[in-house]
Amino acid sequence: MSDRSRRIPEATVARLPVYLRSLAELLEDKTATVSSERLAEMAGVNAAKVRKDLSYLGSYGTRGVGYDVEYLAFQMSRELGLTHDWPVVIVGAGNLGQALANYGGFRDRGFPVAALVDASREKVGGEIHGVPVHHIDDLPRLAAELGIAIAVIATPASAAQAVADVLAEAGIRSILNFAPTVISVPEGTSLRKVDLALELQILSFYQAHRDPSGA
Amino acid sequence: MSDRSRRIPEATVARLPVYLRSLAELLEDKTATVSSERLAEMAGVNAAKVRKDLSYLGSYGTRGVGYDVEYLAFQMSRELGLTHDWPVVIVGAGNLGQALANYGGFRDRGFPVAALVDASREKVGGEIHGVPVHHIDDLPRLAAELGIAIAVIATPASAAQAVADVLAEAGIRSILNFAPTVISVPEGTSLRKVDLALELQILSFYQAHRDPSGA
DNA sequence: CGACGTTTGTGAACTCGTGCACGAGTGGCG
DNA sequence: CGCCACTCGTGCACGAGTTCACAAACGTCG
Numbered sequence: 223m224s225d226r227s228r229r230i231p232e233a234t235v236a237r238l239p240v241y242l243r244s245l246a247e248l249l250e251d252k253t254a255t256v257s258s259e260r261l262a263e264m265a266g267v268n269a270a271k272v273r274k275d276l277s278y279l280g281s282y283g284t285r286g287v288g289y290d291v292e293y294l295a296f297q298m299s300r301e302l303g304l305t306h307d308w309p310v311v312i313v314g315a316g317n318l319g320q321a322l323a324n325y326g327g328f329r330d331r332g333f334p335v336a337a338l339v340d341a342s343r344e345k346v347g348g349e350i351h352g353v354p355v356h357h358i359d360d361l362p363r364l365a366a367e368l369g370i371a372i373a374v375i376a377t378p379a380s381a382a383q384a385v386a387d388v389l390a391e392a393g394i395r396s397i398l399n400f401a402p403t404v405i406s407v408p409e410g411t412s413l414r415k416v417d418l419a420l421e422l423q424i425l426s427f428y429q430a431h432r433d434p435s436g437a
Numbered sequence: 438m439s440d441r442s443r444r445i446p447e448a449t450v451a452r453l454p455v456y457l458r459s460l461a462e463l464l465e466d467k468t469a470t471v472s473s474e475r476l477a478e479m480a481g482v483n484a485a486k487v488r489k490d491l492s493y494l495g496s497y498g499t500r501g502v503g504y505d506v507e508y509l510a511f512q513m514s515r516e517l518g519l520t521h522d523w524p525v526v527i528v529g530a531g532n533l534g535q536a537l538a539n540y541g542g543f544r545d546r547g548f549p550v551a552a553l554v555d556a557s558r559e560k561v562g563g564e565i566h567g568v569p570v571h572h573i574d575d576l577p578r579l580a581a582e583l584g585i586a587i588a589v590i591a592t593p594a595s596a597a598q599a600v601a602d603v604l605a606e607a608g609i610r611s612i613l614n615f616a617p618t619v620i621s622v623p624e625g626t627s628l629r630k631v632d633l634a635l636e637l638q639i640l641s642f643y644q645a646h647r648d649p650s651g652a
Numbered sequence: 653c654g655a656c657g658t659t660t661g662t663g664a665a666c667t668c669g670t671g672c673a674c675g676a677g678t679g680g681c682g
Numbered sequence: 683c684g685c686c687a688c689t690c691g692t693g694c695a696c697g698a699g700t701t702c703a704c705a706a707a708c709g710t711c712g
Contacts, residue, residue: 233669239638243617257689266619269689270671277691285690286678302638303645310637321536322633327617331634332641371644372637395647396640402458402542404481412643414636418537419546421629422525422587423454423517425611426547428627429586430518432610448699472659484659485701492661500660501708 245295257288309336314377379403460510472503524551529592577607594618
């Protein structure tokens with residue numbers, strides 16, 4: 223009940239950050255406790271799911287009352303490993319890479335962009351939006367010196383697999399891939415993907431099936 | 438077989454674009470036919486899943502041979518509604534909105550950015566990366582004139598729900614939300630979300646559980 | 653033209669996640 | 683001090699999606 227032995231389902235893990243965001247809002251409102259129903263509404267799920275999800279973390283609620291917002295937020299941050307910052311490296315200093323380096327949402331939520339790396343010598347040396355640009359060959363050194371454990375791939379699709387291999391070599395075991403291609407990583411490495419156009423294609427499917435005329 | 442009342446599972450729909458991308462590669466290589474096993478390898482799934490997924494589209498394969506690449510690609514494009522372009526509007530001309538407007542991956546895959554809209558009068562009137570910037574009040578007119586059916590929300594979280602309401606009013610029923618917040622849309626509207634920091638938080642979870650020291 | 657190797661299409665078993673329903677605590681109130 | 687309203691935690695049934703296994707269909711070759 224209290225600690226380890228329970229494996230948290232992947233679907234639950236994916237929802238924890240959403241709950242955490244809701245809790246952060248509640249904290250700002252100085253709300254002391256919250257019910258599963260209220261939290262469910264804020265997170266866009268149903269109450270039973272919230273309770274089941276939170277029960278994987280432990281019995282942090284109080285029957286008849288709800289959950290203590292501050293305590294729950296702390297426990298959840300701890301479980302998510304968000305009690306300290308995680309510096310990230312962005313690989314690929316092209317359009318997407320620059321945009322991501324400039325996107326404040328990473329730093330604000332505990333993921334400062336510590337470095338940009340690129341394969342092109344021309345881009346190396348300067349700074350982009352305050353982030354130093356290094357050559358990809360320096361990646362192992364950078365990772366070690368800056369304590370980088372998470373990498374973001376923002377290269378063209380054609381370069382993505384090679385980059386993934388370099389990252390594996392550098393000991394980085396958490397990768398977020400923006401390149402529109404499937405890449406393979408060593409066993410034990412976490413890989414998540416974000417494909418912007420793919421999301422639109424999915425929307426296109428439902429749009430087309432709603433309105434067969436297409437317009 | 439051809440056009441039945443087959444309801445395609447959501448999980449399958451999400452994989453179709455990945456298959457389509459693989460088929461496009463095969464087309465470039467002038468490959469005429471492909472087996473489920475090969476396609477599975479390219480798409481990063483297993484062969485049984487590929488066959489089941491494709492069977493929802495119809496019986497387009499030939500036993501003992503495989504799938505005709507060109508024919509399958511065409512059928513899949515048709516099913517996904519990708520036989521023509523879908524102009525999209527990006528709401529929010531801030532960092533993220535500008536970056537998305539500049540991201541070539543949308544246009545390249547059939548989703549030209551037809552307009553940017555923003556609530557700030559200051560940004561209205563000019564162009565950003567060749568995309569005209571309009572006021573959000575013009576959205577209904579723009580949607581009608583340009584035939585826009587899909588919108589991308591790239592505003593701060595605080596504005597997202599209000600934007601969603603405006604979009605609903607303008608008759609747009611496909612939304613891709615980049616704002617890190619839960620928004621609600623009318624029944625019958627498709628909503629997908631991309632939360633960049635959330636993905637990193639998920640990675641953080643697994644990273645932290647792999648290496649409890651945290652470094 | 654029939655046997656054989658290949659690959660699809662799909663029923664069926666299985667896994668994983670969801671939602672319901674309800675027992676078990678908790679605090680408040682008379 | 684006992685009852686009551688409230689809310690959590692969880693066993694259970696259900697459903698969606700995945701994987702397996704195999705028969706059916708196809709091309710080839712002797």
